[in-house]
Amino acid sequence: MAIAMTTGYSAQTEGALLCIEAASDWALTCVDSLAAQNSHVLIDYGAADGGTAVGLWNQILDRLHANQPEAHLTLIGNDLPSNDNVALAENLALQIPRSPKPTVLVSARSFYEPSVAPDTVSFGFSATAMHWLSASPGPLNTHTHVLASGDSEALERFTAQALKDWNYVLELRSRELKVGGRLLTVNLSRDEQGRYLGHNGGETRNVHDQLHQIWRGMADEGLISEEQYRNGTVNNFYKSPTEFMAPLKDQSSPAYRNGLRLVDERTAYVKCPYRRRWNEDGDTATFAAGLMATIRSWSRHSFASAAGDQAADTVYQRLQERIAAAPSEWSLDYVEHHQMMERVG
Template sequence: MTSPRDKGSHLPFWEAGSGHYGDTLGKQSIGASSSSEPLILSFLDTIPVQQGQVFTIGDYGTNDGYCSMHVISSIISQLRKKHGESLPIQIVYEDQEKNDFNSLFHRLSDETSYMSKFSNVYPLATNVNFYKQCVPDGTCDIILSSIATHWLEKLDMQFKDTYMHYFASEEEQRRFNTEADRDWTKFLRLRARELKPGGLLIVLHDGMCDNFQASSFVRDATPTSSRDSTLQEKNKLVEYTISDLGSTVIDLMLDFDSAWKQLREEGVISQKEYDDCIIAFAVRTATQLTSPFMEDNSPVREAGLSLIHIDELVQPCVFKRLWLKKLLEEGVDDRDSFAQNMVTAHRVWTQSSFASSLSDMRSAEERAAILDKLYLTLMKRIAARDPRSYKSDYFVGRLVARKE
């Protein structure tokens, strides 16, 4: 059972130590960190390193470490080449108190982990959430956060007739943006305290276009839209630009919205349960990511943090690629597997929010059955789409800042 303070939050529901995140959603999320590895390594040599001091890497919002393991290994390798074996390297893994740290520890013990390749390396973990200070002032040389900072500290509002912010009314979005901006500024100020002078903060964030309007992406009720029908004979995926995609996994968000509404219309959930559902996360534009640095009398700049890089990219959906591979190699158009992969992955971060809106008067069995029906409804909707054009790609905003 979730508590009031957990409402809208992402909480793990799987068996601790099972590696479920890396086996599901991690397979899609890892693309953001993997494709950004060259960017991260290109800035690494700009960090001042003093012999005799510990070099500390922070991995914030790590989950089970699946998405960052290779990047951190590459950072250690580059440091070893330049500074030798004598440089002690410390990795601080951060996530919320209910995180599946057991899976992280299992990954660190695996023979493929960087721990089996390098010596004088010391991984640690903290369950202090990143809206608090996690380490003492001046501890970290580099702090990484990949697809995590969209989660808000809390959200003191609800939306009318939707579960997330960019389907909300203009007035609701204004109120939401005020809260989201507050949290983002708080995150940046805390990291500024934790970084050493010359240290770097690198954030990979779920993004959307500055001019994004969710209403322009609402599809027809028919499962196969006109854009799908033009691709029936083409054995390739649509390669979306940033402006075409609009926002991260936008078609999935639309299908989630429709599936939750369907349960209300069928009487599976009450109007109150529908209204009570909210996911406390913020998909941000590049302007929203950079605005704390641009403001007059910026508290972020006053804390010593300066923006040095911002860009955006589209990270293709791994599950669409798996679907296409099976189509080309086996001649099998397995849309059911595509839908199942998508739903299993994105159940990871959504289930706790939907569960927290269900009445406490319901039995555990009834609540579980409702959640299963929601994700089955979602799976059927996705299976009716053409994966070639399904907008399940990640829109990633990439920000680099330096502590002066």
């Protein structure tokens, strides 16, 4: 299923940049572990416009070049064909001037497909992307996000699709990795207290409930039909650490059989940068516009594809008004699962 971020992705997503920075120590650990080779292929799955990861890839390329000065390095940025892949190519090209003058390439394919030949990748990385499902597990009847819906039947459907997708993604990546290669995934997740992106346990409002209230209100006013209301489903899922690790604990999974092993895992929390700035400067108009834009960057497609651009615009106008009316009750806090893996054979 094609999803698309709105344009200017990295300018609207300061939180995603902080999530990448929070994983940079493990990214460097991964490249430090690589055995000496003539060349290394590095790949960023679900990179969007690549802007949020420029600093990370600077660090990784410098470190790998320092460790292995003779090795040729290739950096591939991956995202869907519907992504702004010209912007991605331009951001990747920022790396070309630095030694050892890496080759940079764009892979405009789904990460639910093979990206490169088997036994090719030394280091694979993905941030805040693999929560998007490959197919719709069906509509939600009473909400726009399954984890906020309280609908146990829908939760089963979404969990089954998410685990199937995750097993498949890891199977594909395990084939692409070289033996000794590492994969680091930095994914939106659900912690043991049930917190996830936009739900911080009640400190502030559940962002998914707010989006749903706006969407339901539009159906009640007749601005969208009941069918459009039901189709306005955010087709993603925030897995728990246990769910993330499952294919690596199950010795019969395709990824495990291909030699993919868990090296380490942890949960990282990143507080909303827009809210932090509002705490300091009290500028409510800027906070409401910035927070709305970052929420819109990942959710707009779900509403626009269900009911068109005008309906989606109404959602975000109302969202911004809600934030401006009660700024202290808003924050978009991230819960991310870091999983470091290695292909051992």
